[in-house]
Amino acid sequence: MLYYGERNEPRRYLMLDLKLMQKDPDVVRESLAKRGSTIDVQEFLDLDERRKALIAEVETLKAERNAVGPEIARRKKAREDASDLLAKMGEVSERVKTLDAELAEVEAAEREWVMSVPNIPHASVPLGASEEDNPVLRYWGEKPALDFAPKEHWELGTALGGLDFECAAKLAGSRFSISYGWCARLERALAQLMLDTQTSVNGYTEVIPPFIVNRRTMTGTGQLPKFEEDLFKLEGTDYFLIPTAEVPLTNVYSGEVIDEALLPVKFCAQTPCFRSEAGSYGKDTKGLIRQHQFYKVEMVNFAHPEKSYDALEAMTASAEKILQLLNIHYRVIELCTGDMGFSAAKTYDIEVWLPGQDQYREISSCSNCEDFQARRADIRFQPADSKKKQFVHTLNGSGLAVGRCLVAVMENYQQADGSIVIPDALKPYMGGLEVVPAK
RNA sequence: GGAGAGGUGUCCGAGUACGGCUUAAGGAGCACGCCUGGAAAGCGUGUUUGGGGGGAACUCCAACGGAGGUUCAAAUCCUCUCCUCUCCGCCA
Known part of the structure; x- marks a missing residue:
């Protein structure tokens, strides 16, 4: 194992192929234009x-x-x-x-x-300026037929004694929550279902990583140097709270060479995620949708470059599997060039139907970063048939956002009398509770 | 938090008291060749990465955890720092 000094940069700090930049800068120009960047x-x-x-x-x-x-x-x-x-x-x-x-x-x-240059979008990514231009790829299931006016989750959760936003505001501030009893257990049950499914069914290895990481790690996956204001930093140190398990999981292999026979390496982890949500004032101020702290089960793949797009489809399917088990309606969209994240070459979002809010909301985002993060974090593999080490492709996806999934269960399984039915898939985890009774 | 030991190439491991003749001895591993009916052993050759120049053969520069300093010159001297290990203290 190699140890690097804090300020040491990876040997290959270029996430864009420098040769490509020198030989064919137009490719990069074009990519930046597609993303609407002014670099x-x-x-x-x-x-x-x-x-x-x-x-x-x-x-x-x-x-x-x-x-x-x-x-x-x-x-x-x-x-x-x-x-x-x-x-x-x-x-x-x-x-x-x-x-x-x-x-x-x-x-x-x-x-x-x-x-500060974002990844080059894959050729198949649709052109577009914003989320308005994201095409819907498919729908699964149907909206529940409710013969009453559905409530939003915060209303349900508060009324049934499971959520208390005022108390959370007292303890910490806005964008925090505290849950009790059935609600806390339901969230734990969801995380359990997700971890069990991703490990036992979909072949992921469960990991418990650090929730606090250093600057180098944050740089490896692309959160730094551009997006420091989105992160929580521990004062007086160079430590950051992770905004997603993608950060520690992907950097597990930073500076390392993976044996080709080990590919694909598939990690999943449930971690709390911490986000400052700077710049999102006024958005989703109510309920659990946009919090400073939330649980997420994350999947990360280290894939052979030739197989990374197959892996992206499989990873998306693994995320979808959870909602299928819960029997909740959703759709899958593809992000257009103008809406994709910094590190991604191609991204699918899964949007779950929320009857209370009467709209689809993002519950998972699955991306192939190709070799963008591998370059920054210096993650390579040794091909069996060649001496030259190559960069792996890294993928990450939520499988799923636990807090938002809790919202989805509450809103989709609510009854006319204000009670909430526990989905069959969660019953084994709920200690005999089948319905959260109305008060 | 206190006291100490250490970090060198794929790995192990010299070199650091006296700065230059050490990109780095020696060994292991690996690759290729010879040998062999085949293999082992043996023998021979090769075996880091990044960057600059060149059509190429090739050549130059840099890298001994990291950053900085002293010097004509640093693996070697000085400062700071990160990491690992041992003992003590504290602690879920």
């Missing part, structure tokens, strides 16, 4: 030209210095005068120092530029 490619090309010029000069000087070194040593040993060489090399070293400093600046600027 300027020319800026990078200028930096790279400057970098090469500096390298050429400084390396010539260093070669000279290295060549003269032994002669200085020889003369000193022979007690001959070396002052002319010392003076000359003093000047050379001074110049080297200046150039090295400048080179470091240029490289830092280049790195910053590269690290």
Whole structure:
């Protein structure tokens, strides 16, 4: 196992293939345009030209210095005068120092530029500017036929004594919740069902990772350096609370070479997720939909590059499986170029039907990041038939967001009298409770 | 939190008291070749990564946990820092 210093960058910090940038910057330009980004490619090309010029000069000087070194040593040993060489090399070293400093600046600027460029969308991703342009791929099940006006989950949860947002606000603030009794147990039951299904049925290995990680780890999956304001940072340290288990799970193999025979590696974990939700003021202020802290069962795959898109379909199916077991209506949409996340090359969202809110809400997001994160985090595999190590493809998906799934169960299984029926799939986990009785 | 030990290539492991002749001895592993009916053993050759230049053969620069400093020159000296291990303290 290798250990890196905090400020050490991965050897391959370029998540975009640098060669691609140099050879065919238009591909990157086009990709950025599709995403609606304003990043300027020319800026990078200028930096790279400057970098090469500096390298050429400084390396010539260093070669000279290295060549003269032994002669200085020889003369000193022979007690001959070396002052002319010392003076000359003093000047050379001074110049080297200046150039090295400048080179470091240029490289830092280049790195910053590269690290802020989002992944290139897969060719199949539909063009679009915003979520309005995301096509629906398929529907599963049907909306429940309710012969009464359905309530929203916070109303149900509060009325049945399961949720108390006022108390949570007292303890912490807005965007927090506290749950009791049947509601707390129901959330635990959902997480159990998800973990059991992903491990026993879908072949994932269960993991309990750290919920707090360092800067390097956050950078590996793309949360940093661009999105620091979305994270909770522990004051006085360089630690961050994870916004998703994707971060620790994907970075398990950072800096490592995976044996090809082990691929695909499939991890899942239930963790709390912490998000500052900066910039979402006024959105979803009520209920459990948008919280600073929530549980999520996350799936992460390390896949062979040739199989990553099959893996994406399989992962999405694994997430869908949970809602099928719960028998809750949902649809699957594909994110368009303008709506995709920073690290993703292709993303499917699963949107669950919420009768109380009378709309579909995102409950899972499954993405293939291709080698974008693998480059940043330096995750490679050793192909059996070649000496050259290759970057793996990484995928991540929610399987599912537990809090939002709790919302879905409450709203879809509510009865006219205000009670909530426990779905069959959850009964084994509920200690005999079949209905949350109305009060 | 206190005291100590340590971090070198795929792995093990020298080198650090006296800075240059060590990108790095030695061993293991691995690859190829010879040998063999075949294999083992043996012998020979090769075996890090990133970057610059070149059509190529090739060549130059950098890297001994990380960052910085001293010096003409640092694995080696100095400072800070990260990580691992041992003992003590505290603790679910």
